[in-house]
Amino acid sequence: MTNNENPSNPRSLIPDTVRADTAPHHTAEQNIIDGRKATAERARARKENPFANDVGPKAAGAKALDIGALRAEVKDARGADGKYDEAKVKAASGASVFHVKGRLMRNAPTGGLTFLKVRDRTGELQLLASEASMGAEYTRLEDLDVGDIVEAEGTLVVSKRGELSVEPTRVRLLTKAFRPLPEKWHGLSDVETRYRQRYVDLIANPAAAEVFRARSHIVRAMRTVFDEAGFLEVETPTMHTLIGGAVAKPFNTHHNALDMNLFMRIAPELFLKRLVVGGFERVYEIGRCYRNEGLSTRHNPEFTMLEFYQAYATYEDLMNFTEVLLRRIDGELARVMPETHAKWKTERPFTIDVPFMRVPMADAVRAGAHKTGIPAWIEASDRKSDRKGENESGMGLVAFLKPDFVDHMKEWSKTSPRAKAVDWGNFRKGFLKCENDGERLFCCYEYLCEPFLPEDYKDAQSGKSIPIFIKDYPYETSPLARRNDARPELVDRFELFVHGKELCNAFSELNDPDDQAARFRDQVDKKQKGAEETMDYDEDYIRALEYGMPPAAGFGMGIDRLTMFLTSSQSIRDVILFPLLRPEHG
RNA sequence: GGGCUGAUAGCUCAGUCGGUAGAGCUGCGGACUUUUAAUCCGUAGGUCGCGGGUUCAAGUCCCGCUCGGCCCA
Numbered sequence: 301m302t303n304n305e306n307p308s309n310p311r312s313l314i315p316d317t318v319r320a321d322t323a324p325h326h327t328a329e330q331n332i333i334d335g336r337k338a339t340a341e342r343a344r345a346r347k348e349n350p351f352a353n354d355v356g357p358k359a360a361g362a363k364a365l366d367i368g369a370l371r372a373e374v375k376d377a378r379g380a381d382g383k384y385d386e387a388k389v390k391a392a393s394g395a396s397v398f399h400v401k402g403r404l405m406r407n408a409p410t411g412g413l414t415f416l417k418v419r420d421r422t423g424e425l426q427l428l429a430s431e432a433s434m435g436a437e438y439t440r441l442e443d444l445d446v447g448d449i450v451e452a453e454g455t456l457v458v459s460k461r462g463e464l465s466v467e468p469t470r471v472r473l474l475t476k477a478f479r480p481l482p483e484k485w486h487g488l489s490d491v492e493t494r495y496r497q498r499y500v501d502l503i504a505n506p507a508a509a510e511v512f513r514a515r516s517h518i519v520r521a522m523r524t525v526f527d528e529a530g531f532l533e534v535e536t537p538t539m540h541t542l543i544g545g546a547v548a549k550p551f552n553t554h555h556n557a558l559d560m561n562l563f564m565r566i567a568p569e570l571f572l573k574r575l576v577v578g579g580f581e582r583v584y585e586i587g588r589c590y591r592n593e594g595l596s597t598r599h600n601p602e603f604t605m606l607e608f609y610q611a612y613a614t615y616e617d618l619m620n621f622t623e624v625l626l627r628r629i630d631g632e633l634a635r636v637m638p639e640t641h642a643k644w645k646t647e648r649p650f651t652i653d654v655p656f657m658r659v660p661m662a663d664a665v666r667a668g669a670h671k672t673g674i675p676a677w678i679e680a681s682d683r684k685s686d687r688k689g690e691n692e693s694g695m696g697l698v699a700f701l702k703p704d705f706v707d708h709m710k711e712w713s714k715t716s717p718r719a720k721a722v723d724w725g726n727f728r729k730g731f732l733k734c735e736n737d738g739e740r741l742f743c744c745y746e747y748l749c750e751p752f753l754p755e756d757y758k759d760a761q762s763g764k765s766i767p768i769f770i771k772d773y774p775y776e777t778s779p780l781a782r783r784n785d786a787r788p789e790l791v792d793r794f795e796l797f798v799h800g801k802e803l804c805n806a807f808s809e810l811n812d813p814d815d816q817a818a819r820f821r822d823q824v825d826k827k828q829k830g831a832e833e834t835m836d837y838d839e840d841y842i843r844a845l846e847y848g849m850p851p852a853a854g855f856g857m858g859i860d861r862l863t864m865f866l867t868s869s870q871s872i873r874d875v876i877l878f879p880l881l882r883p884e885h886g
Numbered sequence: 887g888g889g890c891u892g893a894u895a896g897c898u899c900a901g902u903c904g905g906u907a908g909a910g911c912u913g914c915g916g917a918c919u920u921u922u923a924a925u926c927c928g929u930a931g932g933u934c935g936c937g938g939g940u941u942c943a944a945g946u947c948c949c950g951c952u953c954g955g956c957c958c959a
Contacts (some may be wrong), residue, residue, distance in 0.1 A: 328931040330898040332913055404920070413919040430919065460920040483897040483911050487922045490897085492954050504897090594887090597956080726959075827949090871955095882953065 303730070315357055332480050339443050340476040350476040354580045357399035357453050358470060364399040368422030371464065381464025391768040393456045398466055401451040401474065402424055403503065414441050415459075417469065418450060427452050428465040437470065444465040446475035446484075447503075472791075497878055510640050511875055514633055515863045519586060521632035522606060522859075525625055531608060534572035538564060540590060542836040545780070549592040549833055551601070566589035568607050569780065569854065570841045573809060576609050577849045584608035586859065593852030600879050603743040604859040611850040615792045615808045618853045619658060620768050622796055622804055626652050626767075628811060630866060647868040649754065650765040657757050657768035658794075659747050664770055665694030668748035673716035676700065676708075696859065698740045705731055723747055738774025738789065745770070753800040767803075779819040779835060781807035792853075798865050806855035813845035 301587035316726050332445040339498045340350035357364050365373070377388035384679050401421035409415075416427040431438045433454060446449060452466035487504040494508070502509045523533065537565050541560070543550050553562050575583050589605045610617070610802030630652060634641045659667075660841040669681040680700030717754040727747035749756075754765040775783055779789035793807035820837040827834040872880040 327896080328913070331931070332896065335913070408921060408924060409918085410921060410924070411918040413921080415921045415924085417922075417938095426922075428920075434921090460923075463922075464922090480896055480912065483923095485911065486898040488897070490893090490954090492893090493897095495954090594959085596958095723958090729959095817903090884953075 304509050322532075323527070329480070333478050334695060336445055336476060336478050336480075339445070340478075341816050342443070342475070343473060348473070350473060352474050355401055355451055355474060357397065359397045359453060362397035362453055364401075366422040367400055367402065367418070367420050370398055370400060370425065370456075371423065374464065377458075380465075381462075384458045384464045385462075388459040389456050389458055397453055397455060397469075399451065399453040400466060402447055402449070404448045404450050404854070407441065407446055407626075408655070412438075414438075416441070416444070416450075416452075426459065426465040427454075427465050427468050427471060428459055429459060429468050429471060433467045433469055434471070441471060444471070444473060445477060445480070447479070447481045448473055449475035449477070457677050464637070476688075480673045492881075495873055495881055496884060498877055499565055507876070510637065510868045511863070511869055512877060514637060514640070514644075514867050515859075515875055517633055517636050518629055518683065518863055518866060519859060521629045522586070524607060524624070525628050526582075526584045526631075529582065531584045531610075532580050534575060534580070534583050534585055535587065536568045536575075536585060538590075542838050544835045544838050544841070546591075547835070550778060551590050551592045565858065566591050567605065569856070570606055570838060573610050573849060573854065574841065574844045576611055576809075576852050577844045577847055578805050581611035581850065581852075582609070595880065598861065598864075598875075600860065600872050600876050602880070603872070603876075605856055606859055607852040607854065607856045609852055610810070611852040613770070613851050614851075615794055615806055615851040618806045618855050619656075619771070619794060622769075622806070622855070623652075623656055626862075629862075633866060644866065644868045648764065648865070650767060650865075651759050651762050652763075652767060652798075653764055654759050656796070657766050659768060659770055660772040661742065661770050661774070662694035662772065664746045664749045665697060665741060667693075667756070668752065669697045671713070671752065672719040672722070672748070674712050674719055677712075694744065695737065697744060698737050700784045701731065701741065701744070702737075718752070721751070723751070734735045736774075736776050738776030742777045743772050750797070753797050767796055767798045774806075779823055780809060780810055780816070782810045783815070801861065801865075803861055803865065804855060804857040804881065806853065809844055809849065809852045809854050811849040811851060813842050816845055817842050 342816075343350045345521055352823045363370075363373075371378075374384070374389050377384050377392055380386060391586050400418055400420065401834050402418040402425075404416060405424065406415065406417035414429045416429060418425050418690050420426060429438060429441060434441075450471055451474055452468040452471040453467060454466045454470070457465050457467045482500065482504045488494055494505070502512070518691045533817070539553065539555075539562040541551075542564060543563055544565065545565070546569065546594065548565035548566040550566050552558070553564060555562055557700045567589055568587060572583050572585060584606065585608075586604065586606050588602050590602050591599075592601065593599060595601065603830040613621075630641075634645075651801065666681040669677040677697055677700070681694065681697040683696040683700075706728060709728060713719055713722065713724055727743070729738060730743045734743055749770075753768055757766045757768050758764065771792075772784065772787075772790045773781070773793040773795075775781070775789055775791045778791045778793050784790040785791050791807060791810075792806075795802055795806075796804035810819070817837075820835065820842070824837050860872050860875050864872060867875065869875050
């Protein structure tokens with residue numbers, strides 16, 4: 301806790317609802333809060349602490365267990381239908397007294413018998429309380445509200461419906477919850493409140509909490525895979541003096557003591573490759589990156605990226621490895637949370653169970669051109685390009701479009717439903733802005749292929765889309781990637797698209813310092829011509845390459861997006877605990 | 887930044903042509919010894935996001951603003 305809160309902040313740090321003494325609000329919520337505070341005061345009057353710390357069983361020999369561990373003790377008493385057999389429970393647990401603690405999720409009296417439900421991090425357990433088991437303390441249950449943190453101890457019994465329950469001799473308030481939880485049936489669905497008050501979301505929506513558990517498992521499984529393969533996990537700076545490693549706008553910050561402007565990193569790439577120079581032949585980093593861009597269902601300004609670099613590997617090796625990695629992670633998810641995973645898996649519009657597609661970008665563009673049914677495009681994309689040494693498929697279309705694109709747009713767009721579905725306005729805008737044929741090919745890919753990937757590459761059996769590696773990018777779009785030995789106009793690079801959305805970006809690394817220096821100079825030229833998103837010239841990185849970086853391949857993947865895919869989440873905000881939002885009070 | 891769309895009780899939502907603000911859950915009081923969205927009876931709970939305008943009359947129509955959501959850049 302810091303004590304240097306800015307006194308100039310015009311907004312009070314204390315919300316109205318907890319200033320009830322000075323500014324009472326006669327709202328329904330405030331009435332509930334007042335009532336719960338009064339309950340806490342009554343407990344204090346009885347010398348009981350409504351924020352107790354002395355947790356633990358009172359009975360000698362009682363077992364203090366997590367709910368999951370408690371269930372494991374009597375797992376053999378559970379039938380195939382999920383119901384417990386009372387005799388078997390008694391046989392397994394005998395007269396043992398169990399102690400559990402957690403959040404009270406239900407408090408339902410039916411006269412002399414009260415059903416309560418306690419939830420801890422491992423599960424939920426019913427308490428079956430009666431006057432017979434609790435004596436005079438039974439009436440005290442009235443003071444417990446849903447949301448309170450409680451402890452209870454007693455023997456195991458089975459309810460008439462076959463539910464494993466603790467018959468408590470004691471149920472005690474540990475922490476009073478002043479605020480009511482959202483409604484039990486619909487939960488909390490207001491997305492704004494879910495993001496702003498994630499703590500409530502996590503309590504009220506178990507499905508939301510499951511996504512974040514999955515995220516943790518995903519990252520751990522990933523580390524296991526890399527550690528087993530002999531990779532070293534490292535941490536490199538997140539505050540950079542130069543912009544590098546990706547094409548994006550950075551956040552600016554400032555170091556006071558050195559009076560130095562800094563950029564929050566947009567990618568760790570150039571530092572990790574320095575480590576490859578240093579002899580760490582296999583390194584990876586999982587860390588936060590920052591990009592000063594708009595927000596969307598797929599973009600948060602800060603996000604988590606995995607990057608790894610492997611000496612003596614090529615981008616072909618990494619394609620194989622990517623498939624292994626994703627299946628290993630998904631398999632681990634299936635192992636640790638089988639039921640939730642099965643639900644997510646059926647919801648997925650894609651499958652990772654079949655081999656991924658591998659398509660050179662130029663071939664994808666040629667196929668995309670054919671799909672539009674525009675005769676001139678088909679003819680052009682089948683034609684050999686006049687550019688020497690050029691690949692012969694997609695480049696034909698680029699050569700054809702370059703001189704007169706705009707004039708024919710209306711006519712082309714009417715050729716077929718597929719042609720009509722093309723975003724012609726932005727395609728034109730993007731194409732005309734391109735400075736070279738490489739960028740033009742990439743632009744054709746973006747508008748003619750990428751939006752249609754899910755429908756064009758499908759698994760016949762399941763009807764689900766197949767992840768696809770688009771490979772062999774034009775060198776102009778990839779300033780850090782190695783040129784293809786046979787076709788220097790291309791780089792040995794791929795991106796993995798899952799259901800049409802980019803997940804990974806990888807390439808064989810450019811380790812020729814002179815070529816890298818030339819690419820940096822191109823970037824600087826672009827900036828001088830007004831381009832906003834360019835890399836800086838990194839002299840030290842060139843110097844590092846001059847010491848010799850072994851041939852290597854590198855890989856980047858958004859952890860947030862991976863989590864979205866695997867947990868069937870529709871928005872990146874559903875996989876980031878505290879996504880960036882505007883301040884609540886304007 | 888642009889288009890569309892939303893904000894009504896603590897939560898989930900209705901609210902028709904502009905005419906007294908509604909329900910369920912929650913809360914509070916009561917009944918109930920096998921519930922699990924418990925049930926039954928009673929009862930309380932509102933700055934209709936904020937500001938302006940039109941009107942005899944605005945949750946409703948108009949304008950602006952704030953904060954979201956979806957799509958696009």
